[in-house]
Amino acid sequence: MFEQYQINGLFDEMFExxxxxxxxxxxxxxxxxxxxxxxxxxxxxxxxLCFRNQGVTFTVYKDALGVEKIFPxxxxxxxxxxxxxxxxxxxxxxRITALNLFCSDIYHKQAILKEKIIDxxxxxxxxxxxxxxxxxxxxxxxxxxxxxxxxIRDKTGDYLVLEDNCRTPSxxxxxxxxxxxxxRVFPALFQETHVRTIEDYPHNLLRCLKNLAxxxxxxxxxxxxxxxVFNSAYFEHSFLARQMGVELVEGRDLLVDNNYVYxxxxxGMRRVDVIYRxxxxxxIDPLCFRPDSLLGVAGLMNVYRLGHVALANAVGTGVxxxxxxxxxxxxxxxFYLKEEPxxxxxxxxxxxxxxxxxxxxxxxxxxxxKTTNEAGGYGMLMGHQATEQERNEFAEKIRNDPRNFIAQxxxxxxxxxxxxxxxxxGRRVDLRPYILYxxxxxxxxxxxxxxxxxxxxxxxxxxQGGGSKDTWVLESESEx
Amino acid sequence: MTSSSGAKETFKSAGFRxxxxxxxxxxxxxxWMSRYIERAEHIARVLLVSSDVLIGAGDMDEHFARExxxxxLRITLRDHMFAELAPPERTPGQIMSAVAHYMTLxxxxxxxxxxxxxxxxxxxxxxxxSISAEMWxxxxxxxxxxxxxxxxxxxxxxxxxxxxxxxxxSLLMQGLVDQTMxxxxxxxxxxxxxxxxxxxxxxxILSAKIRTLTRFDSTLDASLLVIQWMAVLRxxxxxxxxxxxxxxxxxxxxxxxxxxxxxxxxxxxxxxVSHALESVERIRTLLIADTGREVQRNLGRLFADLQxxxxxxxxxxxxxxxxxxxRVANALAATAMQEQWFLHTNDRGGKTV
Numbered sequence: 001m002f003e004q005y006q007i008n009g010l011f012d013e014m015f016e017x018x019x020x021x022x023x024x025x026x027x028x029x030x031x032x033x034x035x036x037x038x039x040x041x042x043x044x045x046x047x048x049l050c051f052r053n054q055g056v057t058f059t060v061y062k063d064a065l066g067v068e069k070i071f072p073x074x075x076x077x078x079x080x081x082x083x084x085x086x087x088x089x090x091x092x093x094x095r096i097t098a099l100n101l102f103c104s105d106i107y108h109k110q111a112i113l114k115e116k117i118i119d120x121x122x123x124x125x126x127x128x129x130x131x132x133x134x135x136x137x138x139x140x141x142x143x144x145x146x147x148x149x150x151x152i153r154d155k156t157g158d159y160l161v162l163e164d165n166c167r168t169p170s171x172x173x174x175x176x177x178x179x180x181x182x183x184r185v186f187p188a189l190f191q192e193t194h195v196r197t198i199e200d201y202p203h204n205l206l207r208c209l210k211n212l213a214x215x216x217x218x219x220x221x222x223x224x225x226x227x228x229v230f231n232s233a234y235f236e237h238s239f240l241a242r243q244m245g246v247e248l249v250e251g252r253d254l255l256v257d258n259n260y261v262y263x264x265x266x267x268g269m270r271r272v273d274v275i276y277r278x279x280x281x282x283x284i285d286p287l288c289f290r291p292d293s294l295l296g297v298a299g300l301m302n303v304y305r306l307g308h309v310a311l312a313n314a315v316g317t318g319v320x321x322x323x324x325x326x327x328x329x330x331x332x333x334x335f336y337l338k339e340e341p342x343x344x345x346x347x348x349x350x351x352x353x354x355x356x357x358x359x360x361x362x363x364x365x366x367x368x369x370k371t372t373n374e375a376g377g378y379g380m381l382m383g384h385q386a387t388e389q390e391r392n393e394f395a396e397k398i399r400n401d402p403r404n405f406i407a408q409x410x411x412x413x414x415x416x417x418x419x420x421x422x423x424x425x426g427r428r429v430d431l432r433p434y435i436l437y438x439x440x441x442x443x444x445x446x447x448x449x450x451x452x453x454x455x456x457x458x459x460x461x462x463x464q465g466g467g468s469k470d471t472w473v474l475e476s477e478s479e480x
Numbered sequence: 481m482t483s484s485s486g487a488k489e490t491f492k493s494a495g496f497r498x499x500x501x502x503x504x505x506x507x508x509x510x511x512w513m514s515r516y517i518e519r520a521e522h523i524a525r526v527l528l529v530s531s532d533v534l535i536g537a538g539d540m541d542e543h544f545a546r547e548x549x550x551x552x553l554r555i556t557l558r559d560h561m562f563a564e565l566a567p568p569e570r571t572p573g574q575i576m577s578a579v580a581h582y583m584t585l586x587x588x589x590x591x592x593x594x595x596x597x598x599x600x601x602x603x604x605x606x607x608x609x610s611i612s613a614e615m616w617x618x619x620x621x622x623x624x625x626x627x628x629x630x631x632x633x634x635x636x637x638x639x640x641x642x643x644x645x646x647x648x649x650s651l652l653m654q655g656l657v658d659q660t661m662x663x664x665x666x667x668x669x670x671x672x673x674x675x676x677x678x679x680x681x682x683x684x685i686l687s688a689k690i691r692t693l694t695r696f697d698s699t700l701d702a703s704l705l706v707i708q709w710m711a712v713l714r715x716x717x718x719x720x721x722x723x724x725x726x727x728x729x730x731x732x733x734x735x736x737x738x739x740x741x742x743x744x745x746x747x748x749x750x751x752x753v754s755h756a757l758e759s760v761e762r763i764r765t766l767l768i769a770d771t772g773r774e775v776q777r778n779l780g781r782l783f784a785d786l787q788x789x790x791x792x793x794x795x796x797x798x799x800x801x802x803x804x805x806x807r808v809a810n811a812l813a814a815t816a817m818q819e820q821w822f823l824h825t826n827d828r829g830g831k832t833v
Contacts, residue, residue, distance in 0.1 A: 053621045054613075055605065229606045242609035253503050265501035266665065266821045267767040 001033055001040075001424060002417070008426050011157050011414040013078060024081040024474060027193055031186075032076065037422075043185045044075055044419060050184060056177045058232050071174055072467030074418045077182065078429060078449040079193075082476040085445065088151065088159055091343030092433060093441045094333055096147050099166060099320045100437060101336040103143035106319055107133045117335055118328050122352060125403045126325065126372075128167075128318020130281060132288060136305050138314050139212045145312040146205070146276075147435045148172070148448075151343070152413035160346050160411065162430065164329070166321040167313060168278050171448040171468075172434050173236035176201060176243075178470040194475040196445040201434070202243035205276075208438030209244075212310035213273045220273035223247045223263065225254070227279050227295045237278050251279070256299030261309045274310045281315050323372040323406045324350055346411055351402040360407040361398065364391045367407040369398070382458065384410055413458070416469070418451050428452045430460050431471065446471035502665040506610050508822040509603040510666050513611075514673035516600035517619075520593050521650035522681040526552045527583055528643040529715045531576050533707060540704065544696045545572035548708075549579055554688045555681075556583070556591040580639050585632060593646055594631075597623050612660040615653065622649040665766055668759045672817070675756035679749050679810045683803045685715050686739055690803075693732075694796045706730055713739075718747045736799055737792040740806070749806060750786045756813070757783050763821075774816035782809040 007015060014025045021029040032040065048070060051057070057068040080088075105111055106123060107130075113120040123129055148169025150162040179198060183190055206222070213220035226237035228250050241248035253263050254272065262269035277284060283293040288301035303309045319325065327348040330341040349356040349367070360367060364383045371379035381394045398405045415426035433447030449469040450460035460466040530548055534540070540548075549572050553561055565582055566575045586592045601623040608616050625631070625645070635642045654674070661667055689712045693705075700708070709730045713719040722738050742748040757779045764772050786806075793799045 052624060054617055055608075055620045229602070234605075238605075238608040242613075246609075247503055247506075248607075248609045249503060250505065253505050263501075264504045266504055266507050266763075267501050267769045267771070270501045 001037060002029075005417060005424055006426060008415060010412055010426065011153055011155050012426060013153075013414055013416040013429065014076075015417075024079050028077065028079065028189065031189055040075070040419075041422075047073055047075060047181050047185050050181045051177070054177070055235065056174070057235055072453060073178060073181070074427075074451055074453070074467050074469045075182075075185065076417055076419065076424070077470045077472045078416055078431075079472045079474065080446070082474050084159075085473045087342060088433065089443045089445075091159075091161075091341070092149055092435050092443050094337065094339060094342055095149065095161070095164065095329065096144060096435045096437050096441060098329065098332045098336050099147070099164060100142060100144050102332045103166075103314070103317055103320050104141050105336070107316060108135065112332065112335055115335070117331050118325070119352075122324055122350075122403075123319060125352070126319050126322040128281065128316070128322055130316035130319070132301060132305075133314070133316040137307070138304075139214065139307070139310045142212065142312075142437055143314040143317050144320065145208050145212065145314075145437050147437070148432045149435065151431045151433070152346075152411060154414075155412050157414070159343055159431075161329070161343050162346060162411075163323065163326060164321045165432075166317040167280065169432070169434065170233045170236055170278075171432060171450075172201060172444070173239040174468055175434070175444070175446065175448045175471070176239070178468060182470045193472065195472040196475055198444050198446050201436075201444050202240060204436050204438070204442050204444075205240065206244040206246070208436045209274050209276055209310075209312055211438045212312060214307065214310065221247075221263075221271060222274040222276070223249045223254075223272055225249055225251070225275050225277040225279055227251075227283070231278075233278065240276070246276075251295045251297050254297045254300075256297060256303055259303055259306055259308055261297065261300060261303050272309060274312065276312050281318060284311075284315065323348075323370055324352060324403065327406070346408050349407040351398055351405040351407065356407075357398065357402050360405075361395055363407075364395060366409065368410055369394055369405055369407045372404055372406060380459075382410070383407075410458075416449075416451065418453065418467075418469070420453060420455070425455070427455075428458055428460065429469065445473040502610075502669075504822050506607045506666065507669050508818070509607045510610065510669045511673040511817070511822070513600045513603040513607070513619075514670040515677040516596045516603070517650050517653055518674045518677040519591070519681060520596040520600070521647055522678075522685065523552065523556065523583055523591065523593060523596070524643045524646040524650075525717060526555060526685060526715050527580050528640060528647070529711050531580060531639060532714075533711045534572055534576050536707075540572075541696065541699060542572060544692075544700065546575055547692050547696070548572070549576040551688050551692060552579060552583055554691075555684045558582075558589065558591065561589075577639070580643075581635070584635060584639075584642070585626070594626050597626055607666075610666050612656065614660040615656045618649075618653055618656055622653070625649075665763060668763050668766070672756050672759035672763070675752040675759070676810060676814050676817075678747070679752045679756070680807060682716055682739060682747065682749055682752070683807045683810075686712065686736060687800055687803045689715065690732075690736070690796050690800060709735055716747055718742075718745060721745050721747075732796070733792050733794045733799070740792055740803075741786060750783075753779060753783045753786060753810075760813075771820050772817070774820055775813050778809055778813035778816055782806065782813070785809075 007017065007019065014029065015021055051070045051073060057070055102112065112118055113123065144166045146169060148165040148171065150165070151159050152162050153159055175198060209222050210220060223246055224237055224241040226234060226248055228234065238248055247263065249263055255262055255264065261272045263272050279295050282290050284296040285298060285300040286293045286296055287298050301315070304311055304315065327345060327350055330345060333339055333341045349360050351357040351360055360369065367383045369381040369383065381390065383391065413428055413430065416429045417424045418427040420427060429449050429451045431447055431449050434444045436442045449471045450466050451469055452458060452460045453467045454465050530551055533548060534545060546566055550562060550566055553559060561582065565578045570578070582589055582592065584593045587594065589595065601619055604611060604616055604619050657667065657670055693708055709732060710719060713722050713735060716739050718739060722735065725738065726734055738748065740749045743750050745751055760772060760776050760779055764776060793802050
């Protein structure tokens with residue numbers, strides 16, 4: 001099964017350079033080899049069928065109807081030993097704490113700008129900076145309740161933060177469904193490997209949302225706000241509402257009356273206290289942001305500013321995951337927490353700085369250039385893979401609007417054995433753990449391991465042909 | 481914690497709970513989900529019975545055979561497809577298979593089984609958090625079994641098996657609805673919608689069959705007539721129950737009477753209306769707010785009609801009128817339901833009509 005397997009000179013999650021499986025993978029490796037390809041293939045089909053029958057799908061926008069697709073699932077689990085996880089967990093707690101303090105600071109005192117740690121031009125130039133939030137106090141001063149932070153491993157196996165997703169990170173439903181399917185398909189493997197459970201995530205999320213409810217609401221009404229059934233992540237919205245036992249609402253189900261938010265029910269109007277919104281700031285209130293939005297609720301921002309409803313995540317958190325602000329997160333950690341960052345960033349050049357911009361333009365063929373406000377793998381230039389013409393076009397764009405771009409060296413991030421073309425081959429993986437900031441900070445043990453299923457590809461986004469894996473974090477005593 | 485305060489806790493939590501409000505949109509979606517599943521079951525059964533009659537009846541008047549094959553088009557208001565599906569050069573058998581294909585897998589037919597189930601699933605998908613996981617998984621699997629690439633092959637191999645699978649898919653769904661979800665508001669809406677659809681389809685099937693049969697009454701021989709009336713009972717899924725009550729006496733007005741009035745049989749109009757009415761009453765109690773009065777009024781009046789009017793008119797003319805009246809009352813209840821519970825025509829912020 002692994003006879004043809006190539007390490008490709010990268011950091012391989014499963015194998016050491018010598019080709020020997022790493023100790024924490026030994027039992028999985030043994031089981032796969034014992035199983036043989038036909039049996040593996042059969043389980044693979046079984047898993048696909050599980051996903052399809054349960055409707056674990058996302059929508060690809062191609063034609064008017066959209067096509068429902070299964071998020072490709074790779075059966076070989078990614079395993080993280082306890083001691084590695086311990087570092088990640090501490091690093092992520094530190095990071096979300098600093099990011100929350102940063103948001104609060106930016107929308108109130110702006111100490112970090114006054115101390116000249118971040119140039120205020122960068123903040124005010126951020127598309128996601130919301131003037132409307134200046135001086136507004138929000139419940140418990142928590143801006144980022146849910147954060148999904150993308151990690152990669154470099155050639156030496158060190159974990160680096162690639163980006164934070166502080167607005168509406170998605171994918172957690174796939175993590176939970178992947179786990180459920182893995183348990184169905186490989187029950188025996190679970191019994192012999194001690195994997196930390198992730199199934200309490202919806203419970204923890206609900207606790208965090210309850211934590212935001214206005215104090216006078218003793219039995220708060222919590223809802224998940226979705227753009228609707230045509231949204232690509234609709235499955236996830238519905239999944240989370242179901243798992244938490246709360247109502248899933250669309251914008252048209254809600255209305256604002258006399259400075260409170262209500263939902264339209266069969267018995268009339270019912271007041272809503274907390275909204276876990278899966279709609280971007282831009283669309284959330286046509287009276288405040290984009291007037292053409294049909295997805296939001298007219299007047300919601302006003303209610304929010306009065307403190308009559310809580311939103312998770314808060315409006316304006318996009319300022320914290322702007323790619324041009326990202327390089328400053330280590331400085332934030334030092335400034336607010338007086339600690340050294342546990343997880344490092346990827347070296348980043350900010351095109352808004354003239355020196356950096358010059359360097360980027362001179363080294364375009366070695367860098368990855370990213371637009372600061374795009375997500376989902378759009379608006380990127382992979383300098384080493386692009387053609388001369390593409391590079392020139394991008395250089396032009398950078399010169400015209402340097403604030404909108406950052407660049408990073410190409411990180412040769414780690415690979416993991418994956419099923420491809422009827423055999424196992426190394427494919428690049430990243431990791432998105434989910435962090436919940438509530439009464440205490442909880443990091444889900446594991447997260448979404450995304451895999452670039454195309455050979456040689458470095459892009460793991462589901463919209464660009466990526467798949468996912470189950471991620472196992474081992475209990476401490478079962479390293480071997 | 482002392483034992484007395486523990487007991488108090490238990491008492492408190494077991495006590496009255498204010499009913500949880502249900503989103504109007506969820507009620508709306510559960511209504512359509514339920515109706516489409518029920519509709520698919522009826523269409524599948526009519527197709528199954530018609531094709532079975534055509535296969536088994538030996539030498540049948542050809543004109544009559546053609547009509548039998550096309551009944552389902554009339555029932556689902558697809559009369560305009562006659563010319564295309566039943567041109568004169570086709571044999572009844574060919575017509576039957578063209579009609580069956582059209583009613584099963586044709587994407588352009590809004591009432592084809594595949595479209596009914598797509599719509600049922602699409603509605604279910606928008607309220608997954610309000611229905612049980614078992615229901616969703618079954619409906620989704622059910623949908624994929626019709627949508628799969630080999631669906632057409634399976635249909636061609638054995639249309640009968642295919643249709644049977646649709647019927648059992650619907651019945652299994654009803655079992656799951658009953659046994660895996662909370663019998664609260666959503667459940668009541670699902671029940672109510674199912675019974676409204678069943679009344680509608682039953683009246684349509686019965687009317688269509690009566691029309692065809694009366695047109696050919698004089699030309700058909702006795703044994704064929706028996707088979708035809710048995711087919712009516714089978715299409716309404718009540719042949720066994722009817723036999724037990726009437727000892728095989730296949731008299732048209734009795735058959736119609738059974739299908740309309742039999743109080744304890746779940747496929748009869750009387751039974752469906754009575755259960756729909758019960759659901760409405762329970763929903764109204766749960767809602768506390770005084771909405772849905774029109775729904776109750778329409779169904780209540782229809783129920784009184786059925787209850788105090790125990791025989792079906794004997795002439796087919798009158799019978800057809802009577803069935804039409806039932807259908808209209810039933811449709812009025814359905815409209816009132818949408819206006820009063822889904823659209824909030826009287827609420828603030830709601831649409832004003």
